[in-house]
Amino acid sequence: MSLKHALLGFLNYHPYTGYDLKAIFDRSVQHFWAADQSQIYRTLGQIAEAGWAEIEVVTQTERPDRKLYHITEAGRRELKAWLTSPVPVERPHSAPMVMVFFAGLLSNEEALPLFEQAVAYAEGALAQYDTAPAVIAEYQQEIGSEREAYFWNLTLELGRKTAEAQLAWAQGVVAALTSDEIPTDQEGAAP
Amino acid sequence: MSLKHALLGFLNYHPYTGYDLKAIFDRSVQHFWAADQSQIYRTLGQIAEAGWAEIEVVTQTERPDRKLYHITEAGRRELKAWLTSPVPVERPHSAPMVMVFFAGLLSNEEALPLFEQAVAYAEGALAQYDTAPAVIAEYQQEIGSEREAYFWNLTLELGRKTAEAQLAWAQGVVAALTSDEIPTDQEGAAP
DNA sequence: AGCATATATATGAAAACTCATATAAGGAGG
DNA sequence: CCTCCTTATATGAGTTTTCATATATATGCT
Numbered sequence: 420m421s422l423k424h425a426l427l428g429f430l431n432y433h434p435y436t437g438y439d440l441k442a443i444f445d446r447s448v449q450h451f452w453a454a455d456q457s458q459i460y461r462t463l464g465q466i467a468e469a470g471w472a473e474i475e476v477v478t479q480t481e482r483p484d485r486k487l488y489h490i491t492e493a494g495r496r497e498l499k500a501w502l503t504s505p506v507p508v509e510r511p512h513s514a515p516m517v518m519v520f521f522a523g524l525l526s527n528e529e530a531l532p533l534f535e536q537a538v539a540y541a542e543g544a545l546a547q548y549d550t551a552p553a554v555i556a557e558y559q560q561e562i563g564s565e566r567e568a569y570f571w572n573l574t575l576e577l578g579r580k581t582a583e584a585q586l587a588w589a590q591g592v593v594a595a596l597t598s599d600e601i602p603t604d605q606e607g608a609a610p
Numbered sequence: 611m612s613l614k615h616a617l618l619g620f621l622n623y624h625p626y627t628g629y630d631l632k633a634i635f636d637r638s639v640q641h642f643w644a645a646d647q648s649q650i651y652r653t654l655g656q657i658a659e660a661g662w663a664e665i666e667v668v669t670q671t672e673r674p675d676r677k678l679y680h681i682t683e684a685g686r687r688e689l690k691a692w693l694t695s696p697v698p699v700e701r702p703h704s705a706p707m708v709m710v711f712f713a714g715l716l717s718n719e720e721a722l723p724l725f726e727q728a729v730a731y732a733e734g735a736l737a738q739y740d741t742a743p744a745v746i747a748e749y750q751q752e753i754g755s756e757r758e759a760y761f762w763n764l765t766l767e768l769g770r771k772t773a774e775a776q777l778a779w780a781q782g783v784v785a786a787l788t789s790d791e792i793p794t795d796q797e798g799a800a801p
Numbered sequence: 802a803g804c805a806t807a808t809a810t811a812t813g814a815a816a817a818c819t820c821a822t823a824t825a826a827g828g829a830g831g
Numbered sequence: 832c833c834t835c836c837t838t839a840t841a842t843g844a845g846t847t848t849t850c851a852t853a854t855a856t857a858t859g860c861t
Contacts, residue, residue, distance in 0.1 A: 420847060421705040428712040438809050451707035458848060460811060481856060483809040502712060503720055506727040507705045510818090514612040514698045516642035520765050521619040521693060523758035529694055530761075536697040565793040567714035570721075574711050577779045584771040592764060602756040611817060629839050649818060651841065672826065674839040701848090807858080818847070829836075 421507070422454055422462050423471075427498040430472055430490040432562040437463050437486065446554050447571070450547065450578045463488055471497050527596045527603075534596065537589035544582040551575050612698075613645055613653050614662075618689045621663055621681040623753040628654050628677065637745050638762070641738065641769045654679055662688050718787045718794075725787065728780035735773040742766050 429435060429443055437460045444454050454462075463486075466472045471494030477485040490498075515537065522530040552575070559568040595601055620626060620634055628651045635645050654677075657663045662685030668676040681689075706728065713721045743766070750759040786792055 421703075421708045422847085424705075425708045425711075428708065428715075431712075431715070436809075437811095438807095448708070448711060451702050451704040451711075453701040453703070455849065457811075457850085462847095464811095479809085481808095483811095483855070485809070498712070499715065502709055502716055503723075506709060506724060506731070508731075509704065509706065510644040511640075511642050512612075512644070512818090513642040513700065514615075515700065516765050516768075517612045517616045517619065517639070518693055518697060519761055520616075520639060520642075521622075521689070521761070523755065523761040524619075524622070524690065525693055532694075533697060540697070540699075564714065564795040566795040569793050570710055570712070570714040573779075573783060574707050577707075577776065580775040580779060581772055584775055585768065588764075588768045588771060602760050604755040604757040613817085627839075628841095646819065648820085648841080653817090655841095670839085672838095674825075674841095676839070703848090803861090805858100805860080808856085809854100811853080813852085814850090816847100816849075819845085820843105821845105822843085823841080825839090827837085829834100831832100831834085 420462075421501070422452070422458060423466060424498060424501045425452055425454070426459070426462060426466060426488075427471060427490060427494055427501075430466075430488055431495060431498055434475065434487045434489045436488070447551075447558065448574070450544065450551075451574060466494070469497075470494075527599065527601060531593065531596050534589045534592045538586060538593060541582050541586035541589060545579065545586065548575060548579045548582065611653075612692070613643070613649060614657060615689060615692045616643055616645070617650070617653060617657060617679075618662060618681065618685055618692075621657075621679055622686060622689055625666065625678045625680040627679070638742075638749065639765075641735065641742075642765060657685070660688075661685075718790065718792060722784065722787050725780045725783040729777060729784060732773050732777035732780060736770065736777065739766060739770045739773065 425444075425448065426440060429440060435443070437456075440463070441454070441456050441459050444452065444459070463472070467474055467488065470491060472488040472490050475487040475489055477487055479485060515533075518533055522533055552572070555563075555568055555571050555575070558571075559565070563571070616635075616639065617631060620631060626634070628647075631654070632645070632647050632650055635643065635650070654663070658665055658679065661682060663679040663681050666678040666680055668678055670676060706724075709724055713724055743763070746754075746759055746762050746766070749762075750756070754762070
């Protein structure tokens with residue numbers, strides 16, 4: 420899995436806690452990697468066990484102690500090795516597309532919400548892409564270089580293009596569904 | 611998970627064996643749902659246990675007996691209920707994008723293969739989309755209606771648009787990388 | 802006063818997925 | 832002749848992911 424490597428990628432910039440990393444994920448790479456909290460903590464444990472990071476416990480009196488993960492040389496090597504290894508072949512698992520595939524079973528009225536939700540989802544994604552560059556600029560000042568930011572932006576570009584394609588597609592289907600342009604299988608249906 | 615429902619979707623057309631379904635998945639919905647063989651058999655078991663399908667054993671002498679799964683009324687209800695339920699929010703997990711995000715760590719030469727592989731992948735996907743309509747036409751004759759085929763094609767359309775966007779994106783990055791248009795972080799680098 | 806939110810970590814249990822392997826026989830191609 | 836592919840089902844073992852829940856305190860909002 421590459422959650423390990425995504426975490427390593429951030430730890431390579433700076434030591435972070437699990438809590439920090441959850442926030443970072445939600446703000447920056449959510450569009451291509453959504454990690455849940457428990458998974459982050461567990462994976463951080465594995466990273467430490469593998470010797471890719473060392474834990475610095477920062478004692479706090481009023482809150483639970485923070486566990487800062489510092490990447491090790493072995494961790495940096497692992498990250499770089501992964502980055503230069505063959506790109507894993509994605510196995511897509513898209514439930515929404517399964518729904519579309521079998522939507523012919525439904526009436527147009529029943530199928531509509533599927534595509535309306537797709538429109539809403541794509542619009543939401545696009546809205547996030549509007550605010551993302553500011554987040555990147557912020558991180559760039561903190562830890563990143565111009566070069567890093569270039570590649571961060573590349574992921575945004577593709578995400579945006581994809582979301583735009585999805586939006587146009589879903590809007591087209593909504594239009595077709597509401598204007599009854601779709602075959603209904605009643606033999607002798609309006610041509 | 612919606613492998614259950616994807617399987618149910620096909621069983622709704624016709625009774626199939628696990629072996630059949632594996633072949634069908636690989637030929638028709640692979641672009642948005644890649645299921646592996648062992649997972650299909652296990653899930654089929656769950657479907658039968660849930661009462662969504664009944665098993666007809668077709669005895670064969672020279673080969674293992676076939677187990678044909680016939681969808682039940684309960685299975686049809688479940689399928690339709692799922693199809694009209696809220697679209698699940700996708701949690702994207704794209705390892706290739708994680709690689710791109712952290713590719714700034716690599717030199718241009720080291721980063722190149724990442725995008726070359728993306729180009730090759732997108733070209734491969736596009737080639738599959740070229741042959742897919744023929745597969746759909748074939749299935750349509752067997753089991754599908756014009757309406758069903760309409761929705762099948764919708765998934766292809768979005769898949770193709772997405773693959774095209776990916777290809778253009780990856781080709782652009784390859785061009786930028788090979789012409790050294792990318793920031794290098796050597797302070798005082800060529801402006 | 803009460804309630805939600807932010808800070809911070811962690812586990813139990815289950816579901817889902819992957820990878821390798823097993824069995825068994827016929828047919829195709831080199 | 833031998834190897835690979837197709838037909839057909841199945842399990843063991845492990846990894847990854849999800850979902851719910853637990854603990855503890857401070858702050859801000861209504």
